[in-house]
Amino acid sequence: MSTALAPARDGTDERLTGVPGEPLAHRRYRRMRFIRRFEETLLQLFEEGALNGTTHACIGQEADAVAVTEHLADGDHIFSNHRCHGHYLAHSGDALGLMAEIMGKEAGVCRGLGGSQHICAPGFKSNGVQGGIVPNAAGIALANQLSGNDAVSVVFIGDGTLGEGVVYETLNMAALWKLPLLVVCEDNRWAQSTPIAANLAGDMASRFAAFGVPVREVDSTDVQELSEIAGAEVAAVRSGEGPRVLLIHTYRLCHHSKSDDERPEREIAERWLVEPLVVHGRRLDEADRRRIEDEVETALSEVVATARASA
Amino acid sequence: MIFAKELGDTLRGALGDDERVVLLGEDIADPYGGAFKVTRGLSTAFPQRVRTTPISEGAIAGISAGLALAGYRPIAEVMFGDFLTLMFDQVVNHIAKYQKMYAEQATCPVIIRAATGGHRGYGPTHSQSLEKHFLGVPHLRVVAASLYHDPREVFADFLRRDEPVLYVEHKLLYPQHLTPPVGGRVGDLIATSDNSPGMLPTIRLSAVPAEDCTISVLAYGYQAMLAAQVIERLAIEEEIFAELIVPAQIAPMDWAPVERSVSVTGRLVTIEEGADGWSWGSEAASVISRRLFGRLRQPVDVVASEPTIIPSSKPKEADVLVGSARIEAALRAAHKESR
Numbered sequence: 001m002s003t004a005l006a007p008a009r010d011g012t013d014e015r016l017t018g019v020p021g022e023p024l025a026h027r028r029y030r031r032m033r034f035i036r037r038f039e040e041t042l043l044q045l046f047e048e049g050a051l052n053g054t055t056h057a058c059i060g061q062e063a064d065a066v067a068v069t070e071h072l073a074d075g076d077h078i079f080s081n082h083r084c085h086g087h088y089l090a091h092s093g094d095a096l097g098l099m100a101e102i103m104g105k106e107a108g109v110c111r112g113l114g115g116s117q118h119i120c121a122p123g124f125k126s127n128g129v130q131g132g133i134v135p136n137a138a139g140i141a142l143a144n145q146l147s148g149n150d151a152v153s154v155v156f157i158g159d160g161t162l163g164e165g166v167v168y169e170t171l172n173m174a175a176l177w178k179l180p181l182l183v184v185c186e187d188n189r190w191a192q193s194t195p196i197a198a199n200l201a202g203d204m205a206s207r208f209a210a211f212g213v214p215v216r217e218v219d220s221t222d223v224q225e226l227s228e229i230a231g232a233e234v235a236a237v238r239s240g241e242g243p244r245v246l247l248i249h250t251y252r253l254c255h256h257s258k259s260d261d262e263r264p265e266r267e268i269a270e271r272w273l274v275e276p277l278v279v280h281g282r283r284l285d286e287a288d289r290r291r292i293e294d295e296v297e298t299a300l301s302e303v304v305a306t307a308r309a310s311a
Numbered sequence: 312m313i314f315a316k317e318l319g320d321t322l323r324g325a326l327g328d329d330e331r332v333v334l335l336g337e338d339i340a341d342p343y344g345g346a347f348k349v350t351r352g353l354s355t356a357f358p359q360r361v362r363t364t365p366i367s368e369g370a371i372a373g374i375s376a377g378l379a380l381a382g383y384r385p386i387a388e389v390m391f392g393d394f395l396t397l398m399f400d401q402v403v404n405h406i407a408k409y410q411k412m413y414a415e416q417a418t419c420p421v422i423i424r425a426a427t428g429g430h431r432g433y434g435p436t437h438s439q440s441l442e443k444h445f446l447g448v449p450h451l452r453v454v455a456a457s458l459y460h461d462p463r464e465v466f467a468d469f470l471r472r473d474e475p476v477l478y479v480e481h482k483l484l485y486p487q488h489l490t491p492p493v494g495g496r497v498g499d500l501i502a503t504s505d506n507s508p509g510m511l512p513t514i515r516l517s518a519v520p521a522e523d524c525t526i527s528v529l530a531y532g533y534q535a536m537l538a539a540q541v542i543e544r545l546a547i548e549e550e551i552f553a554e555l556i557v558p559a560q561i562a563p564m565d566w567a568p569v570e571r572s573v574s575v576t577g578r579l580v581t582i583e584e585g586a587d588g589w590s591w592g593s594e595a596a597s598v599i600s601r602r603l604f605g606r607l608r609q610p611v612d613v614v615a616s617e618p619t620i621i622p623s624s625k626p627k628e629a630d631v632l633v634g635s636a637r638i639e640a641a642l643r644a645a646h647k648e649s650r
Contacts, residue, residue, distance in 0.1 A: 077381075079377075110412065110413055110414040110416070111414040113411065113412050113413075113414050114412050114413065114414070118412045118413070120409075120412075120413030120414070120416045120417050121416075125380065125409075125413070125417065127404070127405060127408075127409075129400065129404045129405070132369075132373055132400055132401055132404060132405050133405075134373070135369065135370045135372070135373020135374045135376070135377060135401070136373050136374075136376045136377040136380065136405060137377060138370070138373070138374050138377055139373065139374040139375060139376055139377015139378040139379070139380065139381065139385070140377040140378075140380060140381045141377070142333075142374060142377065142378055143377065143378050143381030143382065143383050144381070146333065146359060146360065146383070153377075165369065166367075166369035166370055166373060166400075166401075169365070169367035169369055169370035170367075170370045170373065170374070172365055172367065172370075173364060173365060173367060173370050173374065176365070177362070
């Protein structure tokens with residue numbers, strides 16, 4: 001299985017994306033740690049006043065991004081949302097491009113025009129408006145279908161996005177046309193400040209099942225478990241059977257945006273005990289884990305310094 | 312050949328010439344061929360790339376956006392222009408933004424075709440000309456079908472360029488014969504074509520040479536057809552000489568032909584079927600007043616429909632919508648001022 005997974009992209013910093021020959025468990029830990037520390041660094045930079053605008057961190061959800069992207073190949077496409085850093089970094093490894101982008105620099109992946117939520121890179125796009133990206137991803141899937149290739153289009157949405165009507169219009173059409181589309185719904189329990197209980201009638205899986213779209217539902221923060229499931233889902237979509245949904249119940253450990261969090265402290269504290277780095281970190285020797293963390297730390301501090309110094 | 316057929320032939324040609332062209336829309340498949348029959352025959356000829364859709368305007372626009380981002384050339388049909396409201400988020404927050412916010416690393420050349428306009432008794436939700444709500448959306452072109460612009464040239468321009476465009480087709484144009492200028496004339500009217508760089512041509516029509524006209528009239532779409540009939544009639548019956556300016560692209564506007572005409576006449580009447588206020592004509596009045604302030608002999612007159620619902624009843628609908636009578640009255644009033 002490990003040899004089939006997407007390796008680090010050329011030109012990325014191996015200390016962040018994976019050292020050649022290292023065990024898969026190490027690489028996964030490295031990538032999740034990279035995303036975690038990248039976003040924690042961002043939040044710190046915001047507090048320093050070094051960044052403009054806002055940002056939505058995915059702290060606690062890193063396993064989803066790493067698990068799904070390791071099954072994607074060149075030609076596949078990811079569409080992501082306002083909480084896109086993890087997806088982008090897992091896909092591209094481009095720490096400097098994203099850091100410079102959020103800093104508003106010309107060196108940024110969209111020259112500072114897009115900021116945190118509006119990213120474009122080969123095989124990746126994101127937009128800050130909920131729901132509307134789902135038909136966009138379906139359109140890319142239709143393009144793949146018309147071109148006769150076996151590429152897949154993956155769209156990441158959240159539980160809050162299930163309130164948007166265009167999602168259902170698109171599921172209907174994607175199912176009718178058997179589009180090669182994988183919808184990854186990350187249910188992190190909170191849509192900004194609104195809990196699921198106040199947000200969603202019925203159950204999530206039924207919403208997709210109503211269109212005849214197969215749903216694989218999992219409640220996990222374990223990157224290994226998620227990767228096995230994601231691999232099967234990506235392969236099924238790639239085989240041309242039509243759209244599928246991967247519904248991941250997870251948790252967002254940080255606030256929604258910069259400093260807006262009214263959630264119960266106890267609920268959050270409990271989740272810190274089962275977050276992805278803790279769950280997967282147990283599989284690593286203490287020494288390996290520390291070494292990887294140090295390498296990520298060093299690489300990221302270089303990224304921040306380079307981004308700060310860039311135009 | 313009537314406009315609906317010419318447009319259908321244009322789409323057929325585009326599908327045949329370019330594998331990247333894909334048509335999406337409600338009820339566009341054969342044997343029905345679309346509510347106004349523009350796409351009749353196309354789904355039979357190109358079954359993979361001409362797809363009828365559910366009633367899902369947001370997804371039609373959004374899937375078109377994805378196709379365009381992936382290098383295809385989607386053309387989305389909106390059965391009634393009233394339903395453009397259901398696409399507004401896709402147009403404003405997705406389609407029109409992608410190229411610029413992604414720092415030119417992607418393009419999103421979606422073509423949206425919408426059947427607009429009233430005078431058919433279809434009532435409040437099937438008769439509107441809502442394009443004014445799309446004018447002024449940054450990086451979106453809005454183009455209006457007219458009898459004086461060959462759709463083949465218009466679509467060749469759309470497909471050659473990377474920008475998204477909204478193409479509004481007044482439904483009363485579908486059964487009319489196209490009359491693009493031939494040999495400097497459209498029927499008995501003198502026709503000139505202004506081709507500013509990068510812009511679709513603006514057609515100017517007048518019964519006498521432009522330098523002898525005393526009123527400039529700016530109109531698009533079906534209203535341009537009505538205005539042409541009025542200026543011809545007024546010239547013959549009353550010796551009131553007006554020059555009609557018909558742009559294809561109504562946003563962003565090529566103001567140069569308008570400025571040239573108003574520089575001569577000193578008077579401008581704008582005509583549109585959309586509701587009055589915050590409109591195309593208001594923008595024209597603002598721009599021309601700024602640019603030609605000292606040369607205007609009277610305020611720009613903006614003729615538009617009543618800002619209310621469009622009734623189904625024939626006489627009540629006629630009271631609300633701009634028609635020939637309102638256009639004629641405006642031109643007579645402008646003429647009175649000129650004496």
